[in-house]
Amino acid sequence: MDLQLSGKVAVVTGASKGIGLAVTRTLLAEGARVVAASRKSGAGLDELAGDGLVHVPVDLMDPEAPGRVVARAVEEFGGLDILVNNAGGPPPGVRLPRFSFLAPTDEDWREMFEFNLFSVVRAVRAAIPAMLRRGGGAIVNVSSGSARQPAPMNVDYNAAKAGLHNLGKALSEEFGPQGIRVNTVSPGPVRTAWWTEEGGAADIIAAQAGTDRDTVMDSVAPEMMKLTTGRLVDPQEVADVIALLVSPRSGSTTGADVAVDAGFFKAV
Structure with a gap:
């Protein structure tokens, strides 16, 4: 199936490994041009080097970093059509899981929200004007099944991802009429x-x-x-869903939360 992504310009965060690398590889294979953001490159990303790929080394804990990545996409490729906010999980230097609400400190909570929620807010804030200049676009925020499955483990992470769900719904309502679709993908545990x-x-x-x-x-x-x-879950299984959601073939899908979670979330 042709996803009609040829010539589209995408930003993918957390692009050097895992889900982000799989998304970057898939979008490039579909003919998109990709600005890949990560703290450093990696062997998998280096293998994809070519005219359609630009790597921007950034730390998304820096409040200015998301804006720089979007600006680079506009500078290199003339605009922006797709934003995949994939970066997330443990902030730099943090190991998860934590097994109790009492484990994370105030600083742990701040870092978790900076990385998993505020960096997305800043990326979207930078991307929307660029997308509106192109007549619309597609945003996918990568959340987690844990956002809807409360548990006494990684409570700060789960709360940040729950905020991401609410953000996506709000963005889809405000900017959908202007041609920007916003969806959430919620993976389960991914290898x-x-x-x-x-x-x-x-x-x-x-x-x-x-x-x-x-x-x-x-x-x-x-x-x-x-x-x-x-x-x-295999990272490519998540990437395939993201590629479909950012495609014009999903033109009537917005405000959705798509689980790719191996059956983790059980509620109706």
Whole structure:
């Protein structure tokens, strides 16, 4: 299916690995031009180098960074059609999960909201004028199934992502009539560096459960989170949904929250 993305200009945050890298690869394959934002590049992003890709090294905890990324897209490619706010999860230097509401400090809460909510607010604020000059656009905010599934774990992260859901709905109402569609994608646990890297979630849970990292990802985490499919989500599965949502083929989809969560969220 042709997603009609050829020639479109996209900004993807958190683009050097995981979901962001999969989104960047998919959009490039569909003919879009991509400005990829991340603190540093990586082997996967370097492999995609070409005329249609620009990497902008930024720390999105810097309030000025989202605006610089959008400005670079306009400078390099003449405008902006697509914004994928994928960057999120543990702020730099933070390890999750935290197992109690009492664990994060005030500073932890501030950092979590800066990275997972305020950076999105700033990116959208910068992107909307550029999109309006093109007659519209599409924004996808990557949230989490945990935004709708309260639990005594990662409470600060879950709260920030819940705010992202509300933000997306509000943006879709205000800017939908002006041609800007805003949707949310809520992954479940995805097999990304958050889980797989040394000291990541799998190692932390393994230490609690008295097992090893691979066993956590292959069986303990799917069982603990009651995943219907019995496995963690693959990043490409999330990227495929995002690519469809930013496509003109989804022209009547706005204000939606799409779960790609292996059956994590059970409520009706």
